[in-house]
Amino acid sequence: MLNRADVVIIGGSAAGATAAISCRRRYPDKKVILVRKEEQVLVPCGIPYIFGTLGSPMKNLIPDKLLHDNDINVVVDTAQQINKERKVVHTDGGQDIEYDKLIIATGANPLALPIPGSEKENVFVIEKDIAYLQNMLDEVNKAKDIVIIGGGFIGAEFADECKKNRDNNVTIVERLPHCLQLAFDDEFCIEAEKMLNDRGVKIITNQTIVEILGDKKVSAVRLSDGRELRADVVIGSIGVRPDVELAEKSGIFINPATNSVEVDRYQRVINSQDIFACGDCAVKISYFSGRPSKTWLASVATEEARVAAANLFGVCYAGFWTLGVFSTQIGELAICAAGLTERQANQEGYNTVIGSAKATSKHPGSLPGSSPTSVKLVFSKCNGIILGGEVSGDTCAGELINVISACIQNRMTACAISTFQMGTHPMLCASPIAYEIVNAAEEAFIKLK
Amino acid sequence: MLNRADVVIIGGSAAGATAAISCRRRYPDKKVILVRKEEQVLVPCGIPYIFGTLGSPMKNLIPDKLLHDNDINVVVDTAQQINKERKVVHTDGGQDIEYDKLIIATGANPLALPIPGSEKENVFVIEKDIAYLQNMLDEVNKAKDIVIIGGGFIGAEFADECKKNRDNNVTIVERLPHCLQLAFDDEFCIEAEKMLNDRGVKIITNQTIVEILGDKKVSAVRLSDGRELRADVVIGSIGVRPDVELAEKSGIFINPATNSVEVDRYQRVINSQDIFACGDCAVKISYFSGRPSKTWLASVATEEARVAAANLFGVCYAGFWTLGVFSTQIGELAICAAGLTERQANQEGYNTVIGSAKATSKHPGSLPGSSPTSVKLVFSKCNGIILGGEVSGDTCAGELINVISACIQNRMTACAISTFQMGTHPMLCASPIAYEIVNAAEEAFIKLK
Numbered sequence: 067m068l069n070r071a072d073v074v075i076i077g078g079s080a081a082g083a084t085a086a087i088s089c090r091r092r093y094p095d096k097k098v099i100l101v102r103k104e105e106q107v108l109v110p111c112g113i114p115y116i117f118g119t120l121g122s123p124m125k126n127l128i129p130d131k132l133l134h135d136n137d138i139n140v141v142v143d144t145a146q147q148i149n150k151e152r153k154v155v156h157t158d159g160g161q162d163i164e165y166d167k168l169i170i171a172t173g174a175n176p177l178a179l180p181i182p183g184s185e186k187e188n189v190f191v192i193e194k195d196i197a198y199l200q201n202m203l204d205e206v207n208k209a210k211d212i213v214i215i216g217g218g219f220i221g222a223e224f225a226d227e228c229k230k231n232r233d234n235n236v237t238i239v240e241r242l243p244h245c246l247q248l249a250f251d252d253e254f255c256i257e258a259e260k261m262l263n264d265r266g267v268k269i270i271t272n273q274t275i276v277e278i279l280g281d282k283k284v285s286a287v288r289l290s291d292g293r294e295l296r297a298d299v300v301i302g303s304i305g306v307r308p309d310v311e312l313a314e315k316s317g318i319f320i321n322p323a324t325n326s327v328e329v330d331r332y333q334r335v336i337n338s339q340d341i342f343a344c345g346d347c348a349v350k351i352s353y354f355s356g357r358p359s360k361t362w363l364a365s366v367a368t369e370e371a372r373v374a375a376a377n378l379f380g381v382c383y384a385g386f387w388t389l390g391v392f393s394t395q396i397g398e399l400a401i402c403a404a405g406l407t408e409r410q411a412n413q414e415g416y417n418t419v420i421g422s423a424k425a426t427s428k429h430p431g432s433l434p435g436s437s438p439t440s441v442k443l444v445f446s447k448c449n450g451i452i453l454g455g456e457v458s459g460d461t462c463a464g465e466l467i468n469v470i471s472a473c474i475q476n477r478m479t480a481c482a483i484s485t486f487q488m489g490t491h492p493m494l495c496a497s498p499i500a501y502e503i504v505n506a507a508e509e510a511f512i513k514l515k
Numbered sequence: 516m517l518n519r520a521d522v523v524i525i526g527g528s529a530a531g532a533t534a535a536i537s538c539r540r541r542y543p544d545k546k547v548i549l550v551r552k553e554e555q556v557l558v559p560c561g562i563p564y565i566f567g568t569l570g571s572p573m574k575n576l577i578p579d580k581l582l583h584d585n586d587i588n589v590v591v592d593t594a595q596q597i598n599k600e601r602k603v604v605h606t607d608g609g610q611d612i613e614y615d616k617l618i619i620a621t622g623a624n625p626l627a628l629p630i631p632g633s634e635k636e637n638v639f640v641i642e643k644d645i646a647y648l649q650n651m652l653d654e655v656n657k658a659k660d661i662v663i664i665g666g667g668f669i670g671a672e673f674a675d676e677c678k679k680n681r682d683n684n685v686t687i688v689e690r691l692p693h694c695l696q697l698a699f700d701d702e703f704c705i706e707a708e709k710m711l712n713d714r715g716v717k718i719i720t721n722q723t724i725v726e727i728l729g730d731k732k733v734s735a736v737r738l739s740d741g742r743e744l745r746a747d748v749v750i751g752s753i754g755v756r757p758d759v760e761l762a763e764k765s766g767i768f769i770n771p772a773t774n775s776v777e778v779d780r781y782q783r784v785i786n787s788q789d790i791f792a793c794g795d796c797a798v799k800i801s802y803f804s805g806r807p808s809k810t811w812l813a814s815v816a817t818e819e820a821r822v823a824a825a826n827l828f829g830v831c832y833a834g835f836w837t838l839g840v841f842s843t844q845i846g847e848l849a850i851c852a853a854g855l856t857e858r859q860a861n862q863e864g865y866n867t868v869i870g871s872a873k874a875t876s877k878h879p880g881s882l883p884g885s886s887p888t889s890v891k892l893v894f895s896k897c898n899g900i901i902l903g904g905e906v907s908g909d910t911c912a913g914e915l916i917n918v919i920s921a922c923i924q925n926r927m928t929a930c931a932i933s934t935f936q937m938g939t940h941p942m943l944c945a946s947p948i949a950y951e952i953v954n955a956a957e958e959a960f961i962k963l964k
Contacts (some may be wrong), residue, residue, distance in 0.1 A: 084948045091961055109879050112941045119942075125881045132948065148517050201602060353936075365939045368947040373934055391938030398941055432574045446720055464943025465914035472921035481832060485822055487802075487920055489840030490814045492561045493568075494849055494913025498817040499533045499581065508821060511538055513723060 078102025081345025527551025530794025533594030632727030
């Protein structure tokens, strides 16, 4: 049995796997052990798609081939305690694994529903557990009435997927005025809500659920305005909470304000050169404000994992802090955001200037499959630098938002983006005359003058 | 009849239309006249798609609504002469149009085939002319054997489109070892050629056509190795030549080395504060070398048009020079390039370091519609700065290349790109673990150390 490695990684999801692969690339001679609880690891962002498009949790796995090809030793066991002095990880299975460098990537757990009755059968949260999700899928398949609590990304995606190929009633209950409101300005939320409605999803906003009703099994939910909704299945998607249990009981500093492992820009935990944390369990700091941020994204987790791996045996580089690039798709509509929305920027205290543009996703618009796209860019009025952007459109919106992210990371101004050198092609992009990012930036630049 | 405007623009394609719209945005009170030869303007990059996907030149038009909505006066007439002293444009139709500021956007014309027999019937080049293209389409529809001379973007796209819904033989004859070789490194050329072959297109490389045979009408072509190929239709796509006739006869300086209107970084012609040129007729300067470049792209044309418009009444900003971002799609495969290929970079004199990555376009790869994507990035060895990138994949490659373009425009290093903050979503992008640009940059960064 393996009992020593140069690098031990705890956690097998996006952060852990990326840290392992990046470590292997950088240090070909180091022995790497990845300790994880799961025999097979789910693609975290793919979980909603189990319920419609994929049809099974087994079709939503991160392939272990990635780890095997990179000569990563996988230990399936639960890390119970880290002994920092002896540099050993103790596992539930009784293993003691010595490390030279340790990366903690224990992720996050779904928030439990703080609602009376949430212990009833058929009330689910989004556990990253194959058996749990298979049972949830079986119940969703049988359900006539499904209530989803929380209209964020996961709630909206679950709603869309739970409608697929089923004759059922799916209702989202959202406490804010709009679904997806924490990530988008109102106009994009409304576009997403319209698409959800078109797909047959009912949306109730400005309401919370005060009680889950039923005997052993859920039968209905009661809203804050007193209405009751029938429910055979309730899906709670109200957020996640960093899983810091192992770190905490091992004496690693957890910032109580964030309930996250405190790390520096090298992803090192406080007072250690040998222990790193990355992914959802590690604190996120906003690129804009320098304050803690609730940006628990797989993409951010993997970036932190690469930074941690690079810095294992001597600092190589500091991370960028967290920008936040969000994407989703409802029906055929992709909506995506990077950086600050207009609302968020104003809340931060920025004076903002907005540029917007609409186009068709192919040109001429008569090409088959062409669909409308919309871009909104947010700039700081005092210096013209881009703060954020939002996009709606077809699947290419998923990379268009990354163009915007590149602009943000490079602190580009409206002026510079208005002469951005893009490539365009009839079948792949908007026309160069109408190219959305450039036109939105030009509009903002002219307003700024 | 209108005979005076604050701004007169000559040319109605991508550069002219963009200059007009940008001018309107910046100077709401200025009167703008756009003079163009064509009653209706074709989308230049859309021309190949007339021959398959669209089925008619009339489905490939730039909508005049854009101009009307922006209160641009369109004069359909041919500019014959510019009188710089009197600041008047004379037209073939006998109009004299006075200007305060003039923008020349006369574009480019297809190169004639320098081959004996090219005057025969059914030997075509790519004229931006609706009647010409309709006749060409009619002949393509009747043809059994089509030979395309030149395997660049237009040749490859024509070949793909001419096969669609037709039982014919389409052969590309390319003088270089590979199709698309001026824009891509070999591995991407080979991928495109394989896709063309899969679509039923025959490719003959390392050969020129020495004679076009037939009586009145083409019947065959003779290759440089002596072989003859049957041909009912020959399509020449060997490049374009800036249309500088008007500028030249009006005494505007044409650089004989480039056969282009010489302009400064403000898009002003030499020795004038009042005359600008943009688009294919204006000189292109490489962002990398500072030397003239043959980057006649609609996207570059529109960037120059925006720069020209911004600088009309006082310099606002200098253009960026030409990076060159190319995209195409063959069958379902999009292939795209930005900046320098490895071959070009080495020819320039760079020592290069390459990073490559492959992924699937959705994650998990089991999602319907997921397809392989491939990214190659080229970095300068001496400073780690990105010089170029190439992508193959699905339609999202068209924006993925623009992410790379943003990295190039901001002189990002392999180090910086390896911690790029991208958004990823199962339905829209590669997995964050495998995200192509980041993984390619990480690979290069490690090699650089």
